[in-house]
Amino acid sequence: xxxxxFATQGRAVSLAVSxxxxxxxERVETRVAGLGPGQPVTLRAVAADESGCLFQSCAHYxxxxxxxxxxxxxASHGGDYTGVEPMGLFWxxxxxxxxxxxQRLLPRSTGTPMKVEMLVHQGHSHPGAIxxxxxxxxxxxxxxxxPGVRRIRLKEGGVRGSLFLPPGxxxxxxxxxxxxxxxxxxxxxxxLLATRGFAALSLPYFDFEDLPKVMKExxxxxxxxxxxxxxxHPKVKGPGVGVIGTGKGxxxxxxxxxxxxxxxxxxCISGCSSNTVADLHYGEMTLPGLRFDMNKVSxxxxxxxxxxxxxxxxxxxxxxxxxxxxxxxxxxxxLVVGEDDRVWKSSLYAELAIGRLRQHGKENFELLSYxxxxxxxxxxxxxxxxxxxxxxxxxxxxxxGESKAHAHAQEHSWAKIQEFLHLHLG
Numbered sequence: 001x002x003x004x005x006f007a008t009q010g011r012a013v014s015l016a017v018s019x020x021x022x023x024x025x026e027r028v029e030t031r032v033a034g035l036g037p038g039q040p041v042t043l044r045a046v047a048a049d050e051s052g053c054l055f056q057s058c059a060h061y062x063x064x065x066x067x068x069x070x071x072x073x074x075a076s077h078g079g080d081y082t083g084v085e086p087m088g089l090f091w092x093x094x095x096x097x098x099x100x101x102x103q104r105l106l107p108r109s110t111g112t113p114m115k116v117e118m119l120v121h122q123g124h125s126h127p128g129a130i131x132x133x134x135x136x137x138x139x140x141x142x143x144x145x146x147p148g149v150r151r152i153r154l155k156e157g158g159v160r161g162s163l164f165l166p167p168g169x170x171x172x173x174x175x176x177x178x179x180x181x182x183x184x185x186x187x188x189x190x191x192l193l194a195t196r197g198f199a200a201l202s203l204p205y206f207d208f209e210d211l212p213k214v215m216k217e218x219x220x221x222x223x224x225x226x227x228x229x230x231x232x233h234p235k236v237k238g239p240g241v242g243v244i245g246t247g248k249g250x251x252x253x254x255x256x257x258x259x260x261x262x263x264x265x266x267x268c269i270s271g272c273s274s275n276t277v278a279d280l281h282y283g284e285m286t287l288p289g290l291r292f293d294m295n296k297v298s299x300x301x302x303x304x305x306x307x308x309x310x311x312x313x314x315x316x317x318x319x320x321x322x323x324x325x326x327x328x329x330x331x332x333x334x335l336v337v338g339e340d341d342r343v344w345k346s347s348l349y350a351e352l353a354i355g356r357l358r359q360h361g362k363e364n365f366e367l368l369s370y371x372x373x374x375x376x377x378x379x380x381x382x383x384x385x386x387x388x389x390x391x392x393x394x395x396x397x398x399x400x401g402e403s404k405a406h407a408h409a410q411e412h413s414w415a416k417i418q419e420f421l422h423l424h425l426g
Contacts, residue, residue: 011036011067015120015136021113024142025192025379025414027086030071032120032136035063042079042121042131043071045089046096047105047114055105055383057092058131059085060124080127081404090116090142091407093383097128102396105383110151110164110191113141142381144188146195151187154201159226160211161203162187164194165235172199173425174236176226176256176263180247180376181215181277182391183207189244192379196418198425199236201226205252215248215392220259220282223252227262240264240331242421245271246376247343254353255280255287257329264331265424267417270338270346270375273353274314274322290314290322304387306398308342314352326353327360334366334420336413338373342400346375368416370409374401380411 013034022028035041044058059076061069072086080092093116095103107114117139122132145151148167154160162185166172175198177190183206190202203226206212230241242265245253250271257266259282275287290312298306312319326333335353337346350367357365370377374386376399384403387396 013120013135015118015138017118017138017140020139021141021143023146023192023195024107024114024144024188024381027380028090028140030086030089030118032061032063032069033067035067035069035135037063037065037067039063039067040124041069041135042123042125043089044119044121044131045093045116046119047093047116049103049105050108053099053103054096055093055099056096057089057094058125058127059088059092078124078126083404085404085407087381087407087411088404089118090381091384091410092403094385102385102387102389104385104388106186107144107188110144110187113143116140116142145191149191149194151191154229156229157225158222159203159229160209161185161201161226162190163230163233164190164200164202166194166197166199170199170235171237172197172235173421174199174201174230174233174238174241175421175425176201176203176223176230176241176243178203178205178243178245178249178252180245180249183215189379193244198421199230199233201230215278217279217281218252220255220280223256224260224262227256227260231262237426240425242266242425244417244421245269246378247271248276251276251324252280254324254326254333257331257333258324258326259328261330265334265421266329266331267334267336267420269336269377269413270341270343271335271349272311272314272344272346273324273326273349273356274319275324276311276322287324288322290319300398304396304398305390305393306342308344308398311344314349323356327356327362329364332364332366332420332424333357334368334417336368336377336417337370338375338377338401338406338409339369339371340373340400340402340405341375342398343375366420368413370405370413372402372405373409374406375399377406377409377413379414381407382410
């Protein structure tokens with residue numbers, strides 16, 4: 001999109017953002033022309049979520065000798081980030097000053113785009129301050145699904161969720177997608193996976209429709225039914241399916257690949273190598289859940305909860321019944337962790353998982369470990385959220401990480417996740 005307004009010097013200032021409508025996991029190119037040589041400007045991005053909550057970001061730039069700016073090669077000198085960051089205005093979007101803090105900007109619906117307004121302001125204005133006059137603006141649309149992707153709501157037996165199918169006849173590699181203890185149906189990663197050629201089943205496992213309201217106990221048979229449904233779908237390649245999970249979803253992914261022969265590849269993002277919180281049953285077997293000790297939760301002066309030390313120690317021999325026996329898995333693991341995860345010790349849990357596999361002579365894993373990244377490593381340009389309101393506890397919880405390192409981890413891991421799934425699912 002090209003937008004032209006007039007700067008005070010009488011020049012026509014233009015802001016070009018390309019593509020104007022594109023997939024949310026792809027980069028955009030942002031250029032400004034018509035400025036004075038060396039002219040200081042603030043670039044801002046503004047977006048609203050489905051409930052109308054406003055998010056914004058800003059960065060300080062200086063035009064080159066020709067009065068031009070290119071975010072792909074020019075560095076920000078201040079604002080919400082510094083350095084050359086082509087997508088910095090997107091991943092640094094945060095609730096505006098008048099909004100409640102600690103909210104995430106995530107799409108609830110995949111059928112409509114996230115609209116982001118880009119603005120060029122005169123001078124350098126700091127985050128939260130009133131910016132200078134607008135000299136150019138443009139709007140971009142960030143889509144979470146591509147034309148031709150089909151979304152099918154599931155009520156197959158006991159399985160709930162949404163199946164996203166790529167356009168075409170297929171067959172496609174099949175992937176089950178699960179998030180963590182926020183519950184409900186979260187679809188945006190599944191719809192992006194479908195745009196990348198996967199038949200992706202977004203699988204809720206509590207607090208959705210007629211599923212249990214809370215994480216009290218789980219039956220692996222529910223996940224087995226989902227895996228069998230996907231594996232047998234006429235558009236799914238087979239012979240096996242993959243699973244991707246974050247947080248509690250990552251831990252469930254470990255249990256699925258361990259006990260279910262249908263699952264041959266597991267992507268585990270910020271997960272634990274033991275079963276946690278809710279007991280997991282499968283036939284006559286039960287994996288008890290490690291418990292959180294709320295006495296080990298620290299609270300900052302700002303009222304932010306740090307749960308890093310709160311989970312029972314999985315290395316304590318008394319907790320060995322909770323360990324997921326991943327050495328039984330015939331498939332392959334991709335473990336993804338942020339080294340600054342403060343929700344829990346996901347780096348340690350990945351080390352424990354790898355140690356257990358190696359102890360049994362197995363090398364069927366890859367590890368992606370990202371310095372400076374926090375807990376929730378999502379697809380590229382998902383806005384970084386160091387502290388987020390916990391849906392269960394109703395309080396802000398520290399997720400950890402530093403915005404730039406976390407953004408880079410999201411971009412790098414997304415490509416690696418797709419490579420891994422294609423390698424093991426075809």
